[in-house]
Amino acid sequence: xxxxxxxxxxxxxxxxxxxxxxxxxxxxxxxxxxxxxxxxxxxxxxxxxxxxxxxxxxxxxxxxxxxxxxxxxxxxxxxxxxxxxxxxxxxxxxxxxxxxxxxxxxxxxxxxxxxxxxxxxxxxxxxxxxxxxxxxxxxxxxxxxxxxxxxx
Numbered sequence: 001x002x003x004x005x006x007x008x009x010x011x012x013x014x015x016x017x018x019x020x021x022x023x024x025x026x027x028x029x030x031x032x033x034x035x036x037x038x039x040x041x042x043x044x045x046x047x048x049x050x051x052x053x054x055x056x057x058x059x060x061x062x063x064x065x066x067x068x069x070x071x072x073x074x075x076x077x078x079x080x081x082x083x084x085x086x087x088x089x090x091x092x093x094x095x096x097x098x099x100x101x102x103x104x105x106x107x108x109x110x111x112x113x114x115x116x117x118x119x120x121x122x123x124x125x126x127x128x129x130x131x132x133x134x135x136x137x138x139x140x141x142x143x144x145x146x147x148x149x150x151x152x
Contacts, residue, residue, distance in 0.1 A: 007056045014056070016047055021060045079105045 026044030
């Protein structure tokens with residue numbers, strides 16, 4: 001496999017990256033780059049795990065992100081708006097959207113270890129950090145959490 005690009009990618013991999021940034025569909029991009037249909041999904045997954053592919057995709061995406069003014073702060077602000085918003089006041093927002101937004105925020109912040117929590121009925125979500133935050137708040141109510149005053 002000949003390496004053609006300045007990024008150290010083969011022509012096929014470079015085509016995959018260019019296709020991927022059009023709609024962020026890895027399987028479709030792999031097919032467009034010429035990978036076999038039966039292996040396209042696996043090839044896309046493997047390529048997306050490579051640092052040099054991620055680097056080239058970031059390089060290709062930067063002009064669009066700059067033009068749209070998409071920043072980490074804007075993404076996190078929007079996730080927070082959804083996660084902490086009142087579903088009845090936001091058209092189309094469901095409880096599951098709130099859970100997903102909060103989970104994504106917690107993952108982005110990477111504050112605490114992973115923990116699975118049961119949220120309302122049979123809805124279970126793997127939420128990074130949210131469970132520990134809730135535990136700490138519960139401890140604060142009883143005077144045993146972080147920041148509570150020592151007993152006299």
